[in-house]
Amino acid sequence: MLNSVDSYLLIIEKIIGMLAAIVYLFFALIVVKQVQTMSKNVKDMFNPLLITFAYAHLVATLVLILLAIVVL
Amino acid sequence: MKRENDLDVVAPDEVGTEAPIVEKVYGITGHTKHPLSSLLINPDVFTFEEKAQQEKVLVVARSHWVTNVGWILTAILMLLAPSLLSLVPFSSDISTRYKILGGFLWFLVTFAFIFERFLSWYFDVIVITDRRVIDIDFDNLLSKKFAQADILMIQDLTFKVTGFAQTMFNFGDVFVQTAAEVPQITLERIPQPQKIIMVLQMLKEELGGKNVK
Numbered sequence: 001m002l003n004s005v006d007s008y009l010l011i012i013e014k015i016i017g018m019l020a021a022i023v024y025l026f027f028a029l030i031v032v033k034q035v036q037t038m039s040k041n042v043k044d045m046f047n048p049l050l051i052t053f054a055y056a057h058l059v060a061t062l063v064l065i066l067l068a069i070v071v072l
Numbered sequence: 073m074k075r076e077n078d079l080d081v082v083a084p085d086e087v088g089t090e091a092p093i094v095e096k097v098y099g100i101t102g103h104t105k106h107p108l109s110s111l112l113i114n115p116d117v118f119t120f121e122e123k124a125q126q127e128k129v130l131v132v133a134r135s136h137w138v139t140n141v142g143w144i145l146t147a148i149l150m151l152l153a154p155s156l157l158s159l160v161p162f163s164s165d166i167s168t169r170y171k172i173l174g175g176f177l178w179f180l181v182t183f184a185f186i187f188e189r190f191l192s193w194y195f196d197v198i199v200i201t202d203r204r205v206i207d208i209d210f211d212n213l214l215s216k217k218f219a220q221a222d223i224l225m226i227q228d229l230t231f232k233v234t235g236f237a238q239t240m241f242n243f244g245d246v247f248v249q250t251a252a253e254v255p256q257i258t259l260e261r262i263p264q265p266q267k268i269i270m271v272l273q274m275l276k277e278e279l280g281g282k283n284v285k
Contacts, residue, residue, distance in 0.1 A: 017173070024180070031184065038195040038210055041121045044132075045107050046194070053187060060180055067176060071169040 014072040021065040028061040093202055093278055097130050100270045110134045110243075110263045120199060120208065122218065131200040131271060135193055135261040136243035143189040150182040198259045200271060202279075205248055207257050219257050221250035223275045231265035248272070 035054040039047040094114050104113045112118060112132040119129065154175055157163050192210065199206040205226070209217035226248055233244035238261075246259040246268050262268060 024177075027184070031187070034210075035191065037216075038191065041210075041216065042195050042197060042208060043117070043119045044115075044194075045117045050191065050194070057180070057183060057187065060183075064173075064176055064180060067173055071173050 010072075014068075017068045017072045018065070021061070021068045025058075025061050025065060028058045032058055093275070094128075094130065096274055096278075097271055100274065101131065101264065101267050110136050120197075120206070122206070122220075123201070124203070128202045129199060130202060130275075131198075131268070133198040133200075133259065133262040133268065134196065136241055136263045138237055138241045138243065139261050140189070140193055143185075147182060147186045147189075150178075150185065154178055198262060200268075200275070202275065205257060205259075205272065207259065219254050221248060221252045221254060221257055223272065223279050225250045225252040226272060226276055227251050229269045229272055231269055233265060 032051075032054045035050050039051060097113060101111065101113050104111065104115070110133060113130070115129055115132050118132050123129070157171075195208070195210050197208050199208065202223075204220050204222050206218070206220040209215075211217070228249035229246065230249075231244055231246045233239055233242070238244050241263075242265075243261055243263045244265045246262060246265045248257040248259065249255065250257065259265075259268065
């Protein structure tokens with residue numbers, strides 16, 4: 001009985017963790033879009049670097065989702 | 073009567089207006105010292121979407137760097153926070169997998185915080201061209217504010233430097249009253265507000281003089 005409660009709790013924990021990571025993924029996508037829009041409007045020396053950072057953040061978010069799948 | 077070619081070099085009929093204006097701006101503000109400076113004079117790379125083809129960008133101003141100190145300190149605290157976790161009672165009871173996942177998420181959020189704050193500083197710019205003064209603001213993804221006034225429409229220029237930090241580091245707000253549709257443009261927390269006003273006054277005189285001719 002106790003084991004089945006534990007397993008249910010683990011599943012709920014995994015679902016919550018995954019949902020949080022997916023919400024964060026949406027945020028990361030918005031950041032990429034935001035930087036692209038800003039860079040289109042105002043062009044300066046560091047724009048390519050900022051776009052690279054935005055994509056790096058997106059990739060790190062995908063790693064977070066993978067980590068949530070593996071670890072939780 | 074046809075003019076000699078040499079005469080055009082010595083005393084041209086049409087005096088180019090662009091270079092002397094840039095020189096005058098340099099005379100007032102000095103040259104840019106760093107690519108990430110809050111004040112870029114006669115920038116080579118910088119441009120913006122609404123720029124006209126023949127328009128010359130003379131000054132680009134961002135908020136003074138001191139305005140970033142608050143969020144930089146917050147970011148440093150956020151970066152140090154995980155190392156303080158061991159001081160929290162029962163922290164050793166937290167399993168390693170949660171520590172790994174939580175730590176990764178924490179650093180990701182910290183990076184996003186730093187990045188967002190930097191973006192809002194970097195892309196909120198005041199642009200002074202040889203024709204107009206422009207304020208470009210991005211509050212968030214869905215909000216872009218673009219306000220402009222022709223230099224010749226400027227009626228009144230005032231600035232306000234208040235508080236310890238602004239007085240110490242010489243930055244403040246410049247208020248540009250115009251006769252255009254936008255009655256006032258506020259250039260917030262820009263460095264050397266007196267010099268920005270002098271640049272705008274000089275440009276108004278130059279362009280006004282050119283129009284009289």
